[in-house]
Amino acid sequence: DGGITQSPKYLFRKEGQNVTLSCEQNLNHDAMYWYRQDPGQGLRLIYYSQIVNDFQKGDIAEGYSVSREKKESFPLTVTSAQKNPTAFYLCASKPLPGRGNQPQHFGDGTRLSIL
Amino acid sequence: RKEVEQDPGPFNVPEGATVAFNCTYSNSASQSFFWYRQDCRKEPKLLMSVYSSGNEDGRFTAQLNRASQYISLLIRDSKLSDSATYLCVVNTLDSGGYQKVTFGTGTKLQVIP
Numbered sequence: 001d002g003g004i005t006q007s008p009k010y011l012f013r014k015e016g017q018n019v020t021l022s023c024e025q026n027l028n029h030d031a032m033y034w035y036r037q038d039p040g041q042g043l044r045l046i047y048y049s050q051i052v053n054d055f056q057k058g059d060i061a062e063g064y065s066v067s068r069e070k071k072e073s074f075p076l077t078v079t080s081a082q083k084n085p086t087a088f089y090l091c092a093s094k095p096l097p098g099r100g101n102q103p104q105h106f107g108d109g110t111r112l113s114i115l
Numbered sequence: 116r117k118e119v120e121q122d123p124g125p126f127n128v129p130e131g132a133t134v135a136f137n138c139t140y141s142n143s144a145s146q147s148f149f150w151y152r153q154d155c156r157k158e159p160k161l162l163m164s165v166y167s168s169g170n171e172d173g174r175f176t177a178q179l180n181r182a183s184q185y186i187s188l189l190i191r192d193s194k195l196s197d198s199a200t201y202l203c204v205v206n207t208l209d210s211g212g213y214q215k216v217t218f219g220t221g222t223k224l225q226v227i228p
Contacts, residue, residue, distance in 0.1 A: 017190030031128075031214065032142070033216060035218075041220065042202070042219060042220030042221050043159070043202070043215070043218040045215075046118050048213070048215070049217075050213055050214070056209075056213055064137075088156070090158055090159070091132070092216075093215075095216070101146055101206060103149045103151075103161045103164065103204070104161075104204070104216055106158040106159055106160070107158060108157075108158055109157075109158050
């Protein structure tokens, strides 16, 4: 079955530690996105990418980094510079606009907590 | 002004009621629009796309008004299982030619027995 896989489902981080959240899709989608959601809040865009080796900052990129070495993969690193990383992180993907205005598909999310 | 605005609610409605949500967007060049449903502690799931001509899926009707820059979602005969947060989503091409996807903060619906 095609879909988006995020791992791990739950992640605990010590202060001052970098951690990387995995996002893999087998939908052959060009565009991929990372969002952060805090309790009772909406989704906020961290980074997005439309092609391999290219990505753009979203609204809250500070303290995060990404890479897009393969079309299928868009890992997010939460660095020690992100002072309040506890949140629900969602990865999404969609075809490029040229293939119709398609909606995003989401992974199940990763819950990150600080120890 | 936020790019996409929704009333956060909560909307507490009895079973069987009809409820309507609105969402406004600021960029007149926005291209495509969707409603998503998000259950507590879960990922958002696509509910329906939104078109100017309006579209219906069972008890759900979505409508786009480009002139006034808002989209709406109507839920008829509310069920307990409709209780969730409903997210409005707007796709826009940014200045670099990238398609940016913007979510509203969501409207919480609680259907009461």
